[in-house]
Structure formats: C-alpha cells, structure tokens
Amino acid sequence: MCGIAGIVRSDGRPIDRDELRDMCRVMVHRGPDDEGVHLGDGVGLAMRRLSIIDLQSGHQPVANEDHSIWVVFNGEIYNYRQLRTELERRGHTFRTSSDTETIVHLYEEFGPRAVERLRGMFAFAVWDGRLRQLMLARDRLGIKPLYYAEQNGELVFASELKSILQLAHIDRTLNWEAVRHLFTFLATPATGSIVDGVKKLEPGHVAILREGRRLRTERYWDVTFTPDTNATEQDLLRRLRELLVETVRAHQISDVPIGAFLSGGIDSSAVVALMAQQSSTRVKTFSVGFDESGFDEHAYARRVAARFGTEHHEIVLEPSVIPNVEDLVWYLDEPFGDTSAIATYVVSKLAATQVKVVLTGDGGDELFAGYDKYVVEGRERRYDRVPQRIRQLTSAVGAAMPEGVRGRRFLRHLGLVGSRRYLDASTLVPSDELPNLFRGAAFAEMKPYDPWAASLSYLERGNDWVSTLQYRDLHTYLPLDILTKVDRMTMAHSIEARPPLLDHHLVEFAATVPSHLRLHDGTTKYLFKRAMRGLLPADIIDRPKRGFAVPLARWFRGHLAEFARDILLSDTTRQRQYLNTDYLERLIDRHMQGCDLDLQLWTTMSFELWCRQFLDSPTPRH
Numbered sequence: 001m002c003g004i005a006g007i008v009r010s011d012g013r014p015i016d017r018d019e020l021r022d023m024c025r026v027m028v029h030r031g032p033d034d035e036g037v038h039l040g041d042g043v044g045l046a047m048r049r050l051s052i053i054d055l056q057s058g059h060q061p062v063a064n065e066d067h068s069i070w071v072v073f074n075g076e077i078y079n080y081r082q083l084r085t086e087l088e089r090r091g092h093t094f095r096t097s098s099d100t101e102t103i104v105h106l107y108e109e110f111g112p113r114a115v116e117r118l119r120g121m122f123a124f125a126v127w128d129g130r131l132r133q134l135m136l137a138r139d140r141l142g143i144k145p146l147y148y149a150e151q152n153g154e155l156v157f158a159s160e161l162k163s164i165l166q167l168a169h170i171d172r173t174l175n176w177e178a179v180r181h182l183f184t185f186l187a188t189p190a191t192g193s194i195v196d197g198v199k200k201l202e203p204g205h206v207a208i209l210r211e212g213r214r215l216r217t218e219r220y221w222d223v224t225f226t227p228d229t230n231a232t233e234q235d236l237l238r239r240l241r242e243l244l245v246e247t248v249r250a251h252q253i254s255d256v257p258i259g260a261f262l263s264g265g266i267d268s269s270a271v272v273a274l275m276a277q278q279s280s281t282r283v284k285t286f287s288v289g290f291d292e293s294g295f296d297e298h299a300y301a302r303r304v305a306a307r308f309g310t311e312h313h314e315i316v317l318e319p320s321v322i323p324n325v326e327d328l329v330w331y332l333d334e335p336f337g338d339t340s341a342i343a344t345y346v347v348s349k350l351a352a353t354q355v356k357v358v359l360t361g362d363g364g365d366e367l368f369a370g371y372d373k374y375v376v377e378g379r380e381r382r383y384d385r386v387p388q389r390i391r392q393l394t395s396a397v398g399a400a401m402p403e404g405v406r407g408r409r410f411l412r413h414l415g416l417v418g419s420r421r422y423l424d425a426s427t428l429v430p431s432d433e434l435p436n437l438f439r440g441a442a443f444a445e446m447k448p449y450d451p452w453a454a455s456l457s458y459l460e461r462g463n464d465w466v467s468t469l470q471y472r473d474l475h476t477y478l479p480l481d482i483l484t485k486v487d488r489m490t491m492a493h494s495i496e497a498r499p500p501l502l503d504h505h506l507v508e509f510a511a512t513v514p515s516h517l518r519l520h521d522g523t524t525k526y527l528f529k530r531a532m533r534g535l536l537p538a539d540i541i542d543r544p545k546r547g548f549a550v551p552l553a554r555w556f557r558g559h560l561a562e563f564a565r566d567i568l569l570s571d572t573t574r575q576r577q578y579l580n581t582d583y584l585e586r587l588i589d590r591h592m593q594g595c596d597l598d599l600q601l602w603t604t605m606s607f608e609l610w611c612r613q614f615l616d617s618p619t620p621r622h
Helices: 017-025 080-089 099-117 176-185 233-250 266-278 298-307 319-332 340-351 364-368 372-385 388-400 408-414 418-425 440-446 453-459 465-475 477-491 504-510 526-532 538-542 552-556 561-568 571-576 581-592 598-616
Strands: 002-009 034-040 043-049 069-077 120-128 133-138 147-151 154-158 198-200 205-210 216-219 258-261 284-290 311-317 357-359 496-498
Touching: 002 017, 002 069, 002 120, 017 034, 017 043, 034 069, 043 069, 043 120, 069 099, 080 099, 099 120, 099 133, 099 205, 176 440, 176 477, 176 598, 233 266, 233 504, 233 526, 258 266, 258 340, 266 298, 266 357, 266 364, 266 526, 266 538, 284 298, 284 340, 298 311, 298 538, 311 340, 319 340, 319 477, 319 598, 340 477, 364 465, 364 504, 364 526, 372 418, 372 465, 388 408, 408 418, 418 453, 453 465, 465 477, 477 496, 526 538, 552 598, 561 581, 561 598, 571 581, 571 598, 581 598
Parallel strands: 258 284, 258 357, 284 311, 357 496
Antiparallel strands: 002 043, 002 154, 034 043, 069 120, 120 133, 133 205, 147 154, 147 198, 205 216
C-alpha cells in the first residue's frame, strides 16, 4: 500500500524533485516505510510505501527491463502470482517479487487494457517513455483514491487532494458544486473534489494523456444486473459459498500480520468466520463500542470472536475523542459528513498496534440488498399510486409549515414521486433550506447545480427497482462515503484495509442473483443469509441491521455542546461569510430541544474546519 504522486509537462520542462517530495511528505501516513522518485524529461513520479508484500525488494517506482516504462502503484493485486507466471512464459524478466512489477510487464503486453487483467484494489500511474504517454487507472469499485488536475500543459496526480495542494500554482478555490453535493449526500461528488479544478478519477476508469493531446478518460468496467434465470437457488447458494471462501483466501496474501474489523454484523462476522477456517493461527479481530446501550455492539462482536476463537481487541469510544476532530479533517482530505468516520478512526488506531492489514465486511449491503432503505422504498412505492393532485396538495401543506415543525418534511416527502422521493429520504439539507444555512453570495454560487442529477441517471436506467437502487449505491454511496471513510481512516494509522466482499468476481456474481433472492418478502440479504446458515450463529444472521452509528446527537446535547458552539458560532466562521451563523445558532438550539440535527451540525463543522486547515493556511501542515 502506498501514496503515489506525479507531474507530467507537455513541453518537457524539468520537474523539481523537491516538489514531488513535498507532495509525498503530506501523505507519509500512507507509506511510512519508504520513499521513491523517478525523474525524466518532463515527467516525475513519486511514492510513499507501506510495505505489505516483498518487504525487501518492493521499492518503487518500478521499471521494465529497458527502463522505458515506469509505474507507481497504490493497492494490492491478488492474482499477481498467476500473472507473473504467464508473463515469464512470454519472456519477461522480473527483478522483484512484488505485485507492482507485474503491472509494468502487463502494460508492455496489453497497453492500457492491462488493467482488465488485474484482480484487486488499486490506483496507479504508468509512464510510457516510448510514446510519452501517461496512463492513470483506478480499481473497479473505487477502493483506492486518485485525484488529478490538468492546467496549462501540466497534469498532476496524487492519492490525496492535500498532496496536489502542496504545489504553489494550484489555486485553492472552492468548488461550489461539490459543496452542494456535500450538504446533500454527506460527501463530495464522484468526478470533482472540494477544490475547483482538482478532479477524481472515477472507479472503473482509466485516463490517458498522450503528448500533444488533452487527458482522455474512459470506463473499462461496469457491473450489469442480469439475473441468471437458469440457475436454481441451490446452484446460486453453492456458487456463493465457493466464491466467499476463495475471495477471503485471496485477500489474505501478505508478508505482514493481518487481522479483521469485527462489528458483530453479518458481513464482518462472515469474513472473520472464513478467515478462521483458513488460518493456522488465531485471527486478530478489532471492534469499537460505546457506553450508550442503544449504539454498543460489543456483545455481538464478542460472541463471534468466542465462536471462532479469535484474539479479540476492543475499545470504547467516548466524547473525549471529538476535540481531535482537526486530525480527522486532515486525514479525511475533504469535508465529510458521515459521523461513523470517528469510530473507524478509533478502531483503526487500535488495530495499528497489532497488525498492518485488516479485512473488512464492506460491500455486503450493496451487493445483496442489505439496507433497510430498500425495504422502506418497497413500501413507499405504493405512494406513487396517489393521484398527482393529492400529492401536490400534501407537498404544499408541508412547505407552508414552519421549519422545524414535526411532520413538515414528511409531508413534503410524500408529495414527491419515484426516484425523487427515494433521493429525498437520503438528502441532508433540502434545496429550500440551503438559503437559510448559507449566506446569499455563497448560496448563489451553488444554486445552479443539481446534486441529484447523477443519482437520477442511475435510478432511471432499468425496470427492476431493487437492482437500480443497488446500482446507484455501488456508484455513489459505496465509493464516495463507505470506501472513502475506510481508506482515509485506516491510512491515517498506516494500516491497509481490504474488503473481500468487493472482489469484482463476487460483485459480478451477485449481479446475476435474481432480485427476489436478494430482497425477499422484506428480508434483506436473503441469499447471503442462507449461505451463512450453519457457519454463523442464528442470532447474528437474523438480528435487525444496525448501522455503524455514533451517538453524536446525545453528545452534542452533553459534553460537546460548547464544542459545537465554539466552532460554528466563532468569529472565524462569521468573518468567512459562507455560513449563516444566526441560522446555525437556531439549529443548535433546536437540537438541544430534542430535534436530532447532529448530521447537519457535524457536516457543517467538517466543512468549516476544512476551510480553516486548507483555505486559511497558505501551506497545509506536514
């Protein structure tokens, strides 16, 4: 696992080694073990390395035999040994035992299509000196990040936004489209970052920069939900179990200690169970809990740990961790509204004392329809049969009610139809409330943008509504929220997180399971739960789903009440003139009176603190 960075200039001007080192220095947490730089005519590649495979000779950047092709790589390739054997038969000579070198020789054989042969999580850059061509690639599901900016004949890229911001000529101007997306869906959008002009390479895409041309991006992979109508339920069960065993085995390739996050939910429990079956030593597991009984899942995690004899470690998260929110903002790299990042940060810190790699259960809900919101949508689809006139009246009544009055948003919600109704349920700040939260000039900047547009394009592309919801989450919620959170919070403590349930072979199989076997009569993850019977305790399989939530609403009414006020109502916030502090004071008061507005408050705090760290300071901290 590494942090990568690079600069390519079309006019061949030399790259300053110190600029590359500055880019690497701010993400040393991604790779504390080693640093490498390659300089050529108008190109510079750099990396920070976290040694996981081939500890002794896996130094990067890595070149081919004649040093005409170079690669910097972040991630893990799980089929690199098979690929290496094939490439050696084709005459390639390897100098290391690393998975990184596989990429360079695979590129020699297949060019940009080499990415299609890779199984794993990755973000990498290949410089082809023969063609003066740069190729950027990101894994199929977006497990590993990659940012880039293109301006004035120069392309810069890095694993983290803050690395690009180390370059003095990169303007730190807010991308107001991303701000609006943040306050709608808790994260910035798939293609853009919070900084204007700095973009993300989307999952399943490559980008090619050929001399004299502009950067061209193209998709190399996508999932297609096509039910296998010939397979019986028993056939699908058998294949699912085989794939789960195989993918967990593949994800345990490592030359360093490995463990697992264990929440006590079915996904992480399944991964731990399969690890325990395959391991000759005790699996190390890690969980985080809370003093608040309604949020604590330690009992379930302990039950699974005892069942499979793991070496279990746990920590209780208390409000005292929140004053370190500046660290969270730094490592998250962009403003981020999902409060579960706090718990992920803490459990990652715990795991880092024991291991360098953890397996996670991420992806199970997206693959097998595990979210309760899918069940809710199944019920609410009946509202679409309500005559339009009644829906409009319902919406008008809701809009006329004062903000904060119970039932106001629900009535407005009922007035919507289809995909828009579904998106409204997951929207943080409705469009008609944004002018209250932001001052006039700031709102005017974001007003032209529609944060629902990309989601609507996903939701309106098929007839099977369960599949379209999952397809949308695989392209939005999963990479922008879940995988972003896990990557940033584990990397903050220099450990690598691997999600075996997001192996693309398993993803492609899940898309062939008929939707009624994913969501069956209100039972989420129907086929997956059947596959786990006999392996996991029944009470782990059948217990109601509980999200990885933090009791922040309660904390904001207690220990953290003044902390929130000190940030959101400060002179610094007022003088910035983005946020309406009078309105924020009303939000805090409403929250104190019992209306849970913790997500709105946390997201706004994250945004303000990000501005302080990355806009107010000329150079972010090292």
